Amino acid sequence: MIGHPHKTIVDGTAIAWSEMGSGPPLVLIHGFQDTHRVWGKIAQLLADDFRVLMIDLPGSGLSDRPDAPYTLDWYARMVVAWMDAIDLRHAHVCGHSFGGGIAQWMLLEDSIRIDRLALVSPGGLGPEVGMWLKYATFPVLGPMLTPLVVRHVIPRLMRFAPGIFGSRDPEEIKRYVRMMGIPGTHLAFQRSVAGVINLFGQYMQTKQRAWEIDILPPMALFWGEKDPILPVRQGRSMLAQSTGITLTTYPKCGHFPQLDMARTFADDLKAFFCDPDRPFWFIYSEKSKNRLPEILEDPLNMPAISIPDGGLTALKQ
Numbered sequence: 001m002i003g004h005p006h007k008t009i010v011d012g013t014a015i016a017w018s019e020m021g022s023g024p025p026l027v028l029i030h031g032f033q034d035t036h037r038v039w040g041k042i043a044q045l046l047a048d049d050f051r052v053l054m055i056d057l058p059g060s061g062l063s064d065r066p067d068a069p070y071t072l073d074w075y076a077r078m079v080v081a082w083m084d085a086i087d088l089r090h091a092h093v094c095g096h097s098f099g100g101g102i103a104q105w106m107l108l109e110d111s112i113r114i115d116r117l118a119l120v121s122p123g124g125l126g127p128e129v130g131m132w133l134k135y136a137t138f139p140v141l142g143p144m145l146t147p148l149v150v151r152h153v154i155p156r157l158m159r160f161a162p163g164i165f166g167s168r169d170p171e172e173i174k175r176y177v178r179m180m181g182i183p184g185t186h187l188a189f190q191r192s193v194a195g196v197i198n199l200f201g202q203y204m205q206t207k208q209r210a211w212e213i214d215i216l217p218p219m220a221l222f223w224g225e226k227d228p229i230l231p232v233r234q235g236r237s238m239l240a241q242s243t244g245i246t247l248t249t250y251p252k253c254g255h256f257p258q259l260d261m262a263r264t265f266a267d268d269l270k271a272f273f274c275d276p277d278r279p280f281w282f283i284y285s286e287k288s289k290n291r292l293p294e295i296l297e298d299p300l301n302m303p304a305i306s307i308p309d310g311g312l313t314a315l316k317q
Contacts, residue, residue: 001018001036001062002018002037002039002040003018003047004020004199005018005019006086007083008082009023010082011078011084012066012083013064013066014064015034015055015056015057015058015078015082016055016062016063017053017055017056017082018036019051019053020043020047020052021046021048021051022047024050024051024092024115025051025053025054025090026046026050026051026053026092027055027079027088027091027092027093027094028043028052028054028055028094028095029057029095029096029099029102029103030055030060030096030097031096031097031098031099032098032122032133032189032192032193033060033150033154033180033185033188034060034061034096034097034175035056035062035179036054036055036061037059037172038096038166038258038259039052039197039258040172041258041262042258042262042263042265042266043271045262045263046266046269046270053086053088055300057075057078057079058070058078058188059184059185059189059192060185060188061179061309062179065182065184065187065188067187068191068193069195069286070191070195071191072102072105072196073105075192076102076105076108076109078186079106080082080106083113087252089113090115091113091114091115092114092115092116092117092118093106093114093116093118094117094120094269095118096120097120097121097229097230097255098123098192098257099122099123100120100123100198101118101123101206103119104115104117104119104206105124105206107210107217108213113216114217116217116218116219116220116222116273116278117217117218117219117281118220118224118269118273119220119221120222120258120265121224121227121229121255121257122221122230123196123254124205125206125207125237125238126201126202126205126230126231126234126237126238127200127203127205128231128234129202129203129229129230130164130228132228133199134197134199135149136149136189136193136197137193137197142194146186146189146190147186147196150185151180151181151186154180155173155176155177155180158176159173163228163254163255164228164229165256166254166256166258166259166260167256167259183311195315207238207241207283210283211283215280216244216280216282217281218266218280219244219273219281220245220246220247221238221239221245221246221247222248222250222268222269223248223250224249224250224255224256224257224261226254227253227255227266228254232249238283242282242283243281243282244279244281244282245281247299248268250264250265256277266271
């Protein structure tokens with residue numbers, strides 16, 4: 001593993017994770033069937049300023065593959081329980097792709113645990129998604145084809161379509177292929193995809209339930225302009241519907257800014273986490289508009305509120 005390796009048992013499931021650096025804790029969450037290694041290029045760049053914690057989600061990497069539902073709710077509960085198990089009361093969180101969807105769902109599980117939220121080409125902000133992910137949800141055909149896709153198609157795409165899976169060196173691709181061969185991987189992938197995507201696209205979206213959360217942390221979006229899996233217009237749409245949020249785009253980048261624009265992306269991420277005057281995030285909707293007076297006097301004017309040293313937990317006490 002990259003950094004100092006650990007394994008922690010959460011609800012009977014061994015979760016592999018690693019860490020490096022010191023400072024405010026920063027949890028990095030990877031996407032569909034990826035591993036903590038997807039953060040390898042930026043982890044060292046961030047470790048000068050943060051205690052960087054990189055998790056292998058259950059069903060991926062060196063973590064167990066339990067017979068579990070693999071829904072967003074389940075993943076969010078497992079990540080929060082992992083934070084409890086390692087005595088991590090609160091942290092900045094950065095999620096990529098499906099990991100971004102999990103990070104958003106963690107707000108529903110326990111929003112005060114997240115100090116600031118960075119989402120990198122995240123799921124959950126609109127219905128559109130790459131067609132090949134929809135195929136995995138086809139009745140009968142999807143479960144039949146998924147093992148072939150996971151073990152053979154995705155590794156080949158990694159080699160010959162870096163625009164989709166980012167620029168990875170040959171050794172990383174070989175390591176990924178070995179991980180894909182671990183029993184239970186294709187079932188975890190199938191259930192994870194089916195838990196958020198159907199034939200019409202993404203059906204689990206944060207804005208459907210964001211109004212339930214008392215305080216949304218400061219949030220920033222980071223997106224490749226040439227993303228072929230989750231189009232950047234989803235980020236622009238969220239920007240138009242929200243306040244207290246920023247969108248940083250990378251013109252020549254696809255779905256993996258952390259691989260293709262590592263240094264630039266790491267600098268942008270640091271700037272977001274270290275900015276003392278970031279306002280809280282707010283999504284405009286009829287339901288959230290009705291609840292906002294409980295939080296602020298003026299429902300249309302979100303002030304800039306600095307995060308105290310104790311994180312959002314301290315703010316609410």
